[in-house]
Amino acid sequence: MEKFTDKQIEDYLGQLDGWEYVDGAIETTFEFKDFKEAFSVMTRIAFECEAQGHHPDWSNVYKTVNIRLSTHDANGVTEKDFELARSIEDIVESD
Template structure:
């Protein structure tokens, strides 16, 4: 998988509300009703990430989920990151 240029990343981010390019990754933060809802969504994301063989860097504090996506093998952001970001957005929309 080939690393995307900053222009390509910027163009693709237009489709993702709340995501930004920072520290060589695309990042976002979500807030949910409580810890239980947050953890439930994290579990759904984990199954999808495993299916895609692409795993997020993330942190969870109570009802807040912070996600950072980068393809370490490519040394930056690739199409894999945007594919997983789109999957995450679909999971969040369902909730």
């Protein structure tokens, strides 16, 4: 998969709400009503990550989930990251 240019990343970020390009990856933070809800959403995201064969760098503290996406094989951001970001958005919005 080909690494995106900064311009491509900027254009694609315009299609996502709350995501930023930081130090070679796209990232966002979600806040839920409590830990149980945050963990439930993380579990659904984990199944989608497995289905896409692409996995985030992420963390969870109580009701907050931080997600960072980049394609390690390409050493940067690719279409795979934006595909997964859109799927993550769909999962969070459906909650």
